[in-house]
Amino acid sequence: MRYYPAPESAIDMPDLIEAVKLAFLDHGTGSCEMPPKSYVTLPGGDFRTMPSYLPGLTAAGVKVVNVHPDNRSRGLPTVMGLTVLLDPPTGKPIAILNATGLTDLRTGAAAAVATRALAPVKEGTLGLIGAGRQARSGLLAIGEVFGIESVRVWSRSQKSAERLAAEFSSLDIRVTSVEQAADSDLLLTTTPSISPVIMNDWISDGTHINAIGADAPGKQELDPSLLTRAEVFVDDREQAFHSGEVNVAIRDGLFSPDRIAGTLGEVLTGRAGRSSREAITIFDSTGIAITDLAAASEAMKRGDYIELPFLTGCQ
């Protein structure tokens, strides 16, 4: 059994995007197994358990991931994860991967897959709403599939926005107001907000939005009237209704689940898609278990690992 302490460092982003796309394709054809994410409440946070099986990558396993909003004050990330991979034909554990960095990368890769499938243009301006780890990995991933002409960054923390802009100074990137950042061809929203950050009026026709931040009940980043104006695609219907960008609007009776235009898997298999050049499309990303499997499988190809004994009592 292998342990990968820092598998994210071995990831090749274009390969990861293809692996994540394959996961969404299997989701679209219904050939994967993915029970609902389960939540356990802890003091000061929670942890989620995400089991799945992806025949297309011969991968099975579970990601265990916490969310503790006050961790930063303790010098720890809000979100940390471990993925356990099993050998599908025997069920034997074959690898454990630190999934803390992988989670960011697979989230970015999912946004890239959605951008390629749903954005009406191949190049243009990118607006980043939020400037943390998911903004960073999203920017890296989107750069692989979209010609980024310039980047506008906004964050509630000016310092975070400036740090991100400095890190990517080889791009045409600048810190702006939230309205200016929202006025982009492509948007990536990654805030932990529980009230709308992006107003409907700020968004032009033909925009594609990757809405990443909302991943728990009560979270939302977008004006509910933007949801009804747009064509909303989800990674997984059940998860999105429970904890995605649409969860608050559904709870408040402002958005009906039957308005969902499709899943990303349905888009990739040709059964759904944007209706016109002018439509606004939203990818409501909650983060699904099979993309964690895809990331873990990619990491296993090249990552450094420690070999561990797994004693079974059978010789």
Added chain:
Amino acid sequence: MRYYPAPESAIDMPDLIEAVKLAFLDHGTGSCEMPPKSYVTLPGGDFRTMPSYLPGLTAAGVKVVNVHPDNRSRGLPTVMGLTVLLDPPTGKPIAILNATGLTDLRTGAAAAVATRALAPVKEGTLGLIGAGRQARSGLLAIGEVFGIESVRVWSRSQKSAERLAAEFSSLDIRVTSVEQAADSDLLLTTTPSISPVIMNDWISDGTHINAIGADAPGKQELDPSLLTRAEVFVDDREQAFHSGEVNVAIRDGLFSPDRIAGTLGEVLTGRAGRSSREAITIFDSTGIAITDLAAASEAMKRGDYIELPFLTGCQ
């Protein structure tokens, strides 16, 4: 982060029985968190994910465990497991334990807790139906709480029964027919049967039965008319109805869920119990996640481990 390759070797059974009892107590008072076990089907088997949080032991985590019935032909156990423990206040992974042997031990410990709480006598004859790993750990655990005068072992495989009898030759133990083994003061059934192995007529009044084998839909070891004659206690109602000894009888309309006499936690907190010396009591054990946490916590106290880096990107 620690990895425990063979934590079962460090377990002190009396301590484990107390830790498992504490877990059932927390279950009885409703102070633990335990979402339903989730199942993922794989080629040739399945795997189950069992998350939970046990405030009484300050323990949180997940067991991932497979069931692949044909593994023995490949030199692997049918069941292998890994438990991931998290630090409850931060969600950080603190340990990974090989749970293959621990699973047997905690199952035995649960049977011991049930025996102490439900058997009408403190000593007598023990009948083992099935002679595999769970029979072995059950015998070890029950021996800590019950005065075993003699043991009668039956298994579909005569060889397994003889091997177990040889291993415990310091006891008054012998291989018998299934009827003779069933005619004991205390019974432990650990077969993977999908049809009744123990008939109602064979069981005397005042017997206590630990029914361990049924842990998936379609499995059963006991004559349905024995279920209606007896007082049936479960580890967890939801799990028992889905996959415990009662699942087939409920499905077939031969047993009603409202006949359950209580959970083991309710027995331990004094809200349920056997009604008389003559009653037959059955403990329907499916295996619950908080007992895996209890076993992992015990193992962490004394087990040998390998220290692993867990890099978080925060310094």
